[in-house]
Amino acid sequence: xxxxxxxAVETETSPRPRREITTAFVVSRVAVLAVTAAxxxxxxxxxxxxxxxxxxxxxxxxxxxxxxxxLTRRFVPAKxxxxxxxxxxxxxxxPVAYTVTTAFTNFGDGHRGDxxxxxxxxxxxxxxxxxxxxxxxxxxxLRGEELVFLLVDxxxxxxxxxxAKGLSxxxxxxxxxxxxxxSAPGLTVLKAPEAAARGKEISALAVPTADxxxxxxxxxxxxxxxxxxxxxxxxxxxxxxGDTWKADEGQGYFVNAKGEHLAQGWQVGVGLGNFARVLxxxxxxxxxxxxxxxxxxxxxASVLGTFALGMSVALALxxxxxxxxxxxxxxxxxxxxxxxxxxxLVWRDMFNRDFGLINQLLGANVxxxxxxxxxxxxxxxVNVWLGFPYMFLVTTGALQAIPRxxxxxxxxxxxxxxxxxxxxxxxxxxVALTPLLISSFAFNFNNFNAIALTTDGGPFPADSxxxxxxxxxxxxxxxLAFGAGGAQFGFAAAISVFIFAIVALxxxxxxxxxxxxxxxxx
Amino acid sequence: xxxxxxxxxxxxxxxFAATACGGSQxxxxxASSAAPSAxxxxxxxKSGGTLVIWADPSRVKPLKPFADQFGTENGVTVExxxxxxxxxxxxxxxxxxxxxxDIMIGAHDWIGNLVQNGAIDPVTLTDEQKAAFSAKAIQxxxxxxxxxxxxYAVENIALIRNTKLAPEAPATxxxxxAKGKALKAAGKVKEVLCIPVGQKGDAFHVYPIFxxxxxxxxxxxxxxxxxxxxxxVGSPDSVKAFGKLKDLGEKGDGALRTSITNENYxxxxxxxxxxxxxxxxxxxxxxxxxxxxYDISAVPAFKxxxxxxxxxxxxTFFVASKGKNKALAQEFVANYVTNKDVxxxxxxxxxxxxxxxxxxxxxxxxxxxxxxxxDAGKDGIPMPAIPEMAAIWEPFGIAENAVVKGGDxxxxxxxxxxxxxxxxxx
Numbered sequence: 001x002x003x004x005x006x007x008a009v010e011t012e013t014s015p016r017p018r019r020e021i022t023t024a025f026v027v028s029r030v031a032v033l034a035v036t037a038a039x040x041x042x043x044x045x046x047x048x049x050x051x052x053x054x055x056x057x058x059x060x061x062x063x064x065x066x067x068x069x070x071l072t073r074r075f076v077p078a079k080x081x082x083x084x085x086x087x088x089x090x091x092x093x094x095p096v097a098y099t100v101t102t103a104f105t106n107f108g109d110g111h112r113g114d115x116x117x118x119x120x121x122x123x124x125x126x127x128x129x130x131x132x133x134x135x136x137x138x139x140x141x142l143r144g145e146e147l148v149f150l151l152v153d154x155x156x157x158x159x160x161x162x163x164a165k166g167l168s169x170x171x172x173x174x175x176x177x178x179x180x181x182x183s184a185p186g187l188t189v190l191k192a193p194e195a196a197a198r199g200k201e202i203s204a205l206a207v208p209t210a211d212x213x214x215x216x217x218x219x220x221x222x223x224x225x226x227x228x229x230x231x232x233x234x235x236x237x238x239x240x241x242g243d244t245w246k247a248d249e250g251q252g253y254f255v256n257a258k259g260e261h262l263a264q265g266w267q268v269g270v271g272l273g274n275f276a277r278v279l280x281x282x283x284x285x286x287x288x289x290x291x292x293x294x295x296x297x298x299x300x301a302s303v304l305g306t307f308a309l310g311m312s313v314a315l316a317l318x319x320x321x322x323x324x325x326x327x328x329x330x331x332x333x334x335x336x337x338x339x340x341x342x343x344x345l346v347w348r349d350m351f352n353r354d355f356g357l358i359n360q361l362l363g364a365n366v367x368x369x370x371x372x373x374x375x376x377x378x379x380x381x382v383n384v385w386l387g388f389p390y391m392f393l394v395t396t397g398a399l400q401a402i403p404r405x406x407x408x409x410x411x412x413x414x415x416x417x418x419x420x421x422x423x424x425x426x427x428x429x430x431v432a433l434t435p436l437l438i439s440s441f442a443f444n445f446n447n448f449n450a451i452a453l454t455t456d457g458g459p460f461p462a463d464s465x466x467x468x469x470x471x472x473x474x475x476x477x478x479x480l481a482f483g484a485g486g487a488q489f490g491f492a493a494a495i496s497v498f499i500f501a502i503v504a505l506x507x508x509x510x511x512x513x514x515x516x517x518x519x520x521x522x
Numbered sequence: 523x524x525x526x527x528x529x530x531x532x533x534x535x536x537x538f539a540a541t542a543c544g545g546s547q548x549x550x551x552x553a554s555s556a557a558p559s560a561x562x563x564x565x566x567x568k569s570g571g572t573l574v575i576w577a578d579p580s581r582v583k584p585l586k587p588f589a590d591q592f593g594t595e596n597g598v599t600v601e602x603x604x605x606x607x608x609x610x611x612x613x614x615x616x617x618x619x620x621x622x623x624d625i626m627i628g629a630h631d632w633i634g635n636l637v638q639n640g641a642i643d644p645v646t647l648t649d650e651q652k653a654a655f656s657a658k659a660i661q662x663x664x665x666x667x668x669x670x671x672x673x674y675a676v677e678n679i680a681l682i683r684n685t686k687l688a689p690e691a692p693a694t695x696x697x698x699x700a701k702g703k704a705l706k707a708a709g710k711v712k713e714v715l716c717i718p719v720g721q722k723g724d725a726f727h728v729y730p731i732f733x734x735x736x737x738x739x740x741x742x743x744x745x746x747x748x749x750x751x752x753x754x755v756g757s758p759d760s761v762k763a764f765g766k767l768k769d770l771g772e773k774g775d776g777a778l779r780t781s782i783t784n785e786n787y788x789x790x791x792x793x794x795x796x797x798x799x800x801x802x803x804x805x806x807x808x809x810x811x812x813x814x815x816y817d818i819s820a821v822p823a824f825k826x827x828x829x830x831x832x833x834x835x836x837x838t839f840f841v842a843s844k845g846k847n848k849a850l851a852q853e854f855v856a857n858y859v860t861n862k863d864v865x866x867x868x869x870x871x872x873x874x875x876x877x878x879x880x881x882x883x884x885x886x887x888x889x890x891x892x893x894x895x896x897d898a899g900k901d902g903i904p905m906p907a908i909p910e911m912a913a914i915w916e917p918f919g920i921a922e923n924a925v926v927k928g929g930d931x932x933x934x935x936x937x938x939x940x941x942x943x944x945x946x947x948x
Contacts, residue, residue, distance in 0.1 A: 109635055113639070125668060192596045193571070216849055217646045218855075219850065223646050225646075484917070
């Protein structure tokens with residue numbers, strides 16, 4: 001890529017080319033910038049509502065920087081780099097960083113929110129209706145600007161006024177047949193839509209009574225209730241029902257003296273706990289090696305199988321005497337063009353022992369997905385079927401780039417076609433395709449769909465229901481993290497970090513070897 | 523000079539874009555299909571009252587007219603949004619981010635998990651309202667002594683039989699298997715019984731048979747709820763029950779087979795390939811399409827066994843605790859959908875027996891199936907709503923699969939128990 005010297009001299013001496021600023025140019029720039037700004041500013045109202053001022057400041061700074069960058073004539077390379085960098089941060093770095101930080105928390109079912117949310121949930125969940133208290137018919141009304149409740153006892157038809165101070169008798173109110181108050185002296189009775197608009201205030205108003213509080217239950221009823229469990233900030237504990245649950249910041253639960261905890265917990269950091277669990281829990285570490293071994297076999301067999309098949313077909317179609325190549329190409333691409341999701345389900349049903357196409361065609365009675373050996377063979381077969389058109393496509397492309405003279409020269413030198421392929425075509429192909437093979441390996445290493453939709457990890461041995469014969473690390477992880485104990489995002493993130501490390505290590509080694517290979521053949 | 527003009531123009535456009543974006547509702551709605559409720563919440567803030575309801579596809583259409591009526595009566599907008607996949611998880615995630623609905627529709631066995639995540643509020647029903655529902659429905663939505671939603675449909679599995687092949691309802695499992703085997707020997711059917719097992723078992727469908735053989739999942743607490751501390755999958759009684767499943771399995775009677783799966787069991791029955799089907803109301807449209815004559819009865823019990831109790835599931839309206847309009851949501855759930863007409867409309871869209879006794883009685887006349895399903899679930903137990911139930915399904919299913927294939931029952935039960943204990947303790 002050495003520049004022509006004369007050209008370089010010319011570009012330096014010639015005056016900087018000035019682009020004519022046309023109307024279309026201005027309009028298009030303004031339009032693009034306006035759209036970008038609109039998208040950025042769309043995030044402002046939710047951020048203001050949530051009160052996240054740091055994010056808001058970052059957003060404003062980013063918007064200003066983008067506007068400045070594209071409104072000046074300088075920083076030309078940055079104009080091209082910034083969009084890519086923004087997307088890289090948003091869709092690559094942020095998810096990775098988020099996964100890694102999640103791995104250090106107990107985020108999951110029972111620990112989704114923060115402590116305040118857990119306290120609110122515990123208190124609201126424990127509100128019981130006071131025994132024997134009436135189900136009031138409720139009408140919301142305004143006393144001046146203040147919201148009050150007009151409560152009608154359905155049995156006595158007695159009307160009372162409830163406000164933040166308590167209940168007081170109300171005289172002169174007119175009650176309709178349904179128990180709603182139609183009018184009352186000195187008060188503005190709210191109609192349904194007006195009451196609906198003040199829903200938040202109505203939910204918030206609590207009328208204190210001797211036994212608890214009267215709260216609205218919807219817009220037309222109110223009940224007297226009392227929270228059985230109450231949070232006490234002084235001891236950082238929840239009291240009620242003759243017991244005390246102390247907050248345990250290590251677990252994110254309120255725990256009592258017997259070690260029992262309340263259902264609602266909150267998210268806390270657990271340090272390396274999730275990682276330690278992966279390494280020390282016998283049900284996880286005990287099966288890890290076996291699953292990893294099969295996982296490597298699966299990924300390797302998928303890559304080699306698809307590559308061998310795809311390349312053979314590509315070579316066959318590349319032969320000069322081959323006819324009808326267009327038809328074959330279309331037919332071969334079909335598996336690739338079908339949605340893998342649906343195809344995997346179709347294959348699963350084809351493997352069914354009694355109703356499946358394969359046994360019916362072969363006249364066999366093999367329990368394909370019910371025995372470890374056949375199930376493993378089956379999933380590899382399906383994966384090869386789904387994957388070889390891709391290898392066929394890329395090999396066809398790479399073959400076009402290898403000059404035919406090379407193989408012809410080899411033939412003149414007396415090489416057999418096999419030898420010419422082995423010594424000339426394959427090495428040249430591999431130089432171009434090895435990076436693709438490595439990425440295909442990384443993809444198949446984590447090929448969740450191929451397993452989850454066909455065998456779902458099965459068949460499972462009777463004595464260990466946790467890990468099946470065809471489980472990959474990723475499907476196994478998924479079952480551990482989302483199957484039994486509800487969703488455990490923190491734990492799942494920790495295992496993802498491990499899987500990432502394994503794939504990264506294998507890929508790094510493979511890429512190193514590729515570089516050596518290039519040095520040899522280049 | 524030129525540059526400055528360009529800059530001013532661009533800044534003006536920027537400001538314009540910002541205000542346009544804040545002011546025009548449709549534009550912002552289309553811009554954020556990824557965050558549907560963010561736009562819903564902004565519109566709610568504007569009009570003062572929007573009630574957002576999330577439902578699965580089959581319930582959106584019948585709910586619409588009633589939602590609109592409720593909206594007109596109360597002067598609010600009611601949005602019914604369709605959620606078609608992973609409803610519970612979607613609801614939990616959205617609630618957590620503050621973009622969830624005000625009302626969610628789902629199965630009662632979500633309650634435990636939703637409560638531990640603080641996602642739903644209790645609902646107060648009057649004694650009168652409680653009495654209007656079937657006792658089982660109220661029992662199902664009660665968790666820790668609180669009612670957590672308004673039930674509207676009750677569903678359980680039953681034995682559906684092809685009356686041409688098997689005119690009489692079998693009195694016991696033994697009778698049913700004998701008849702099924704005789705029909706198979708005579709070449710009239712291909713399978714003894716159509717019940718899904720698959721490669722991972724199916725705890726839900728096999729549970730009545732398992733229970734009749736004496737098996738159990740959990741002990742019971744003093745209040746009659748399932749006790750998460752006592753997992754009984756590996757208990758001696760359950761081991762015996764797994765042994766019975768083994769006798770019915772591939773090496774025994776051949777009534778339970780791993781090749782019969784959730785995808786093919788109803789189709790096979792509808793095509794006349796088996797005389798008996800164990801399934802729920804959701805199978806009926808397919809069965810009717812098959813054009814066979816059928817009848818519905820309770821899943822029979824073993825001759826000297828316990829009753830074959832199916833799980834009862836109750837479809838429920840939940841009030842989201844992080845909703846924007848909780849008063850309206852409470853009003854809708856506690857005082858509006860407990861209405862007979864709403865229950866009937868939902869029934870017509872998706873025929874599952876209504877939980878309101880009055881609605882069930884009206885439906886009865888036109889659809890005897892609904893009542894037969896209800897009768898078949900008379901002895902049923904509400905599906906455990908405790909979050910720990912999540913730990914049961916998979917290990918239990920795998921143990922079932924193992925014994926159906928002829929595996930050792932004590933070994934399979936012990937392994938399942940160990941796996942469940944392990945995941946409950948972490």
